[in-house]
Amino acid sequence: MSATRLESRVSAADRRKGAAPESGVAPATGASRRRQRVRAQLAAWAFLAPVVVYLLVFYAYPLLRNLDLSFRDYTLRSFIDGSAPWVWFENYVEVVRSSTFWPAVLNTAVFTFGSILVQFTLGLALAVFFFRRFPLATTLRALFLVPWLLPLLVSASVWAWMLNSESGVVNAAIEAVGGHQINWLTSPQWSLVSVLIANIWIGIPFNLVILYSGLQNISGDLYEAAALDGANAWQIFWRITFPLLRPVSAITLLLGLVYTLKVFDIIWIMTRGGPGDSSTTLAIWSYRLGFGGESPQLSPAAAVGNILIVVAFVFGIIYIRAQRRAERS
């Protein structure tokens, strides 16, 4: 349901209400009508109040605490006596100067763009395929959802075992066709690829479902007309499906981007960001600083987290604008 459509429906209802005589009620004066409006607003905000309070306490407050944390030097002692000296941007400087910073930024970029690009391509191909409506298509499409609904920890454990160097089924298959054993999770050049594979597997269903719903909104007449004009399947895809799917594609890609930036469970379970920093993303780094070791470094962890959130918000706002544009068209 688009906001604009909602709006027009609401205002249409208002006009109707205005045109029809208020049943059984004496014509309202200006003052009492204003009072009614105020009452209606109060009622509306009474319904919203719990969620607003909730958003303030459980979203805004943690974010502020996190921001505050990143400007202080918070140590184990701070838990005991509550003291944490204000250090301005020291944590940010420390984080940016760290030898992990650029690898983490690069890994985040490769992981995020690699994931969404492959997910989107495969998801689109599958959506077009399942749109051909053959027997069992609906059931099979539903089964494709499973990886996306599985607890991430389950998927990550399964992939970790499948990619195990000595006993994994993937290496067994590679060796069966004459290849050499690959140290998927334990070698620096493969660890990022490994977590990418697992994450792509999890993300395909999401892309498939959204793009499929986009296909459903393309008028069948266009396909018929193109078929009558003698267009082949390839031409139909590139001249009709792909251009008309552009708004939905933009939303899928941006949403995928925002979701992939957040990914933590998969990488942490499979490689813990290692070996070294070879599969460390910003999210992993932040967690490792704060909760991964013996001595928590909460303040630098918060600084890394806040860098991540800025990136997420930039793409998030682009997403919201793309969605508004799609709704308007």
Next chain:
Amino acid sequence: MKRRAVDTVIGVILTAIMLFPLYWMINVSLTQPDRLRHDPPDLFPLNPTFAGYERVLSDQLPYLLTSLVVGLGTVVLTLVLAAPAAFALAKLRPRGRTALNFVLLIAQMIPSIIMAMGFYLIFYNWGILNTIPGMILADSTLAVPFGVLIFTAFMGGIPDELMSAAKIDGAGTWRTFRSIVLPVSRNSIVTVSLFAFLWAWSDFIFASTINRGGDWQPITIGIYRYIGNNTQDWNAIMATAVVASIPTAILLVVAQRYVAAGVTAGAVKD
């Protein structure tokens, strides 16, 4: 007719490839521990063992129970917060609803690790680290904004005539919400509940930060402990993974169409 048959065959093969990791999880969960390191691995559990599942029953029941309680608590909290708010956004035209919608969209994009760190400090001060209420509060942040958006999309489609009729009959706003809007919104309640439960059930990042040392830890931590402690025992790990996947299976069997609706409504609100 022939093309459709070929399509079905291709579809089945693609689905089989996609679901292979699931098959492998079940296969390994049934493999004898001494065959786990065999090269090449056994492709079929020809001589299945249920020892892994016995381990689950003896080790993991408290974890499963905790996840169940946390999941149900999250569902209740999410519904109580999201449904009234969505009703107001969809039907009562409050001032500032555009801003609130924007905040809800943005809220979904905040990486959990950042929330987890904030929660850690706040819950420490409140004394609810390592507790089930703390877990429910944290996990609900995964579902509340999503719930409001789904409910708003759905309730926006309820005809205004239905609500005017209730008003003429003398029903107040609360009465209209409870007796008319909620019963009509049954499908969206199912959708939101399913997702809220599944996300709470699957949560690992909050569990591993704000419930690091509690007596009641969820199943995701149960599996994580297995992986950390005995990397040899993959047959028990995979058996736990199978059990942890049961809610997903139930969800797909019982409510498949709501799932697809939820995914789409969350992203492309059409």
